[in-house]
Amino acid sequence: MGVVLNLENGKREAASIGQLIELTSGDMGRVNELILSKAGSDVQMIPEVANHLISSGGKRLRPMVTLAAAQMFGYSGDGHVKLATSVEFMHTATLLHDDVVDESGMRRGKKTARMIWGNQASVLVGDFLLGQAFRMMVDVGSLEALDILSTAATVIAEGEVMQLAAAKNLETTEDEHFAVIKAKTAALFSAAAEVGPVIAGATRNDRAALRSYGMNLGLAFQLIDDALDYGGSSKDLGKNVGDDFREGKVTLPVILSYRRGTPAERNFWKKAIEENVTDDASLEKAVGLMKRHGAIADTIGRAGHFGGIARDALAPLESTPQKQALLEVIDFCISRVA
């Protein structure tokens, strides 16, 4: 791939989330059990559809963040396991609905649920998982955590509608685009991180630190995801390079290339995004234009900017293995393009 990231510490190999996985492996065992049990139903189609996506090898980054953030402040109950599972269900529900909205055919290297069971099942099983997510939160009994996660649910939907309303609009500004990804992606990372200190009874400052960490991590994560779509290998990504292009998505690499392009190049982008001229030759040309204008590199640069803010959000906190693990997640997200 053309893009190699220089990490701040000079390492060029990809960072890992090994420390996060290790610290949360016991709790994640319980999360995975809870996922299976709460995706269950006497209505056979529900576990079928839910498990198709759940078992498709997502990294479960969000629930691990919740668990580590709770551990970090000495939480000792089992509420963090339920909240982590809720967060993953909210994420899964969003993916099911997203695939319907985007009319996607592939997700994580597998056919999407809507291609196998239809749009109807994807909408309804998403609703079911969202309902189960709320039941688990209620079961934990923290009104503050409920407030944070239910607000996130609203904001995510708002972000998705914002994205829909701006669909195929090449004049979208960078700021407008950041508002969309902040709502549709970063809000859930932020909530996932904040509910940890909340149920642990941590201070207002600690809550704010984790909230800010999650928000900026989420922004970095989404930007890298958008960069990868024009430069990752489909093995790593679970989707094919150019999926966003073929779906006519106006992501940051496209926004930057369009804004920086010549009139002729802008016409190319209009044909591609507005008129769906997205054959392989067009994709190749698109990637070429992105490179010429530094659009992918600068998308990664913007991700680095937010990653830095996430890092500083945690700076005042005591050094713990959990803090170290959460810092590694930032590097991991950004180094996915390396």
Added chain:
Amino acid sequence: MGVVLNLENGKREAASIGQLIELTSGDMGRVNELILSKAGSDVQMIPEVANHLISSGGKRLRPMVTLAAAQMFGYSGDGHVKLATSVEFMHTATLLHDDVVDESGMRRGKKTARMIWGNQASVLVGDFLLGQAFRMMVDVGSLEALDILSTAATVIAEGEVMQLAAAKNLETTEDEHFAVIKAKTAALFSAAAEVGPVIAGATRNDRAALRSYGMNLGLAFQLIDDALDYGGSSKDLGKNVGDDFREGKVTLPVILSYRRGTPAERNFWKKAIEENVTDDASLEKAVGLMKRHGAIADTIGRAGHFGGIARDALAPLESTPQKQALLEVIDFCISRVA
């Protein structure tokens, strides 16, 4: 229409919900304000889509039930207004998703949101309203009410999937069908009724009474709705006679006609439901077969059965204007076919 209902008291004119409307009119003013404000968003498409459905003249029966049920036990805060609004938002979200699942063109006499703004907007605005519903519940702060309503959200989705899995299956038994409508329709009526006594701090028995009232009212309501689709006028119903038939829905009038039919008649039903032969002549024949086998009358009879259980659920409660109003709702639901 051919079906005239004999109410228990011998009256043949339609019952009304006048008493319920009167008792809750002050609170409903606040519910309606809250609906408008909580359907608002800086993302312009959200209030557009939401208000299209919200302003289309639903009766708002569910929130009125919540308000009356809270008043009945002397509730004096403002939580019942928020919970009633949550209930209406859950209902609205379900309708938005239902129209996508059923590919419906009309709802309450207007084009469905999906015909104007697309399936995507309907899915996402539904998600937004569901998120807002949960935020309002959280704001009320009753974990018991949250438990009841979040469980209902899950059960509703489960019921919808059950219905999807049984779609076009003419061998569906009456019991299987009751399980579907109990989940997809009656669960929300039940929750709407139960949260009233819950926030009023009523006894366990009072809660159980209202829960049972709501569940059986919901069953009666849905059965009458299904009967009306083969015998109501489109003015009353906000949808056209035969909509269910044209969508190939296996409702109780169809189930009864199919089970009671001759082999030739069953072939007719298979053509209609499984192969979509649903022209006007087929609809006329379908209604004729239903009359021959008493399928509509017996659907109404089953509704009367559940209505009777709903009535007896409230029997031990002290006589109050609220109780009287809730009893009238039963008659109203059933007399819609008169």
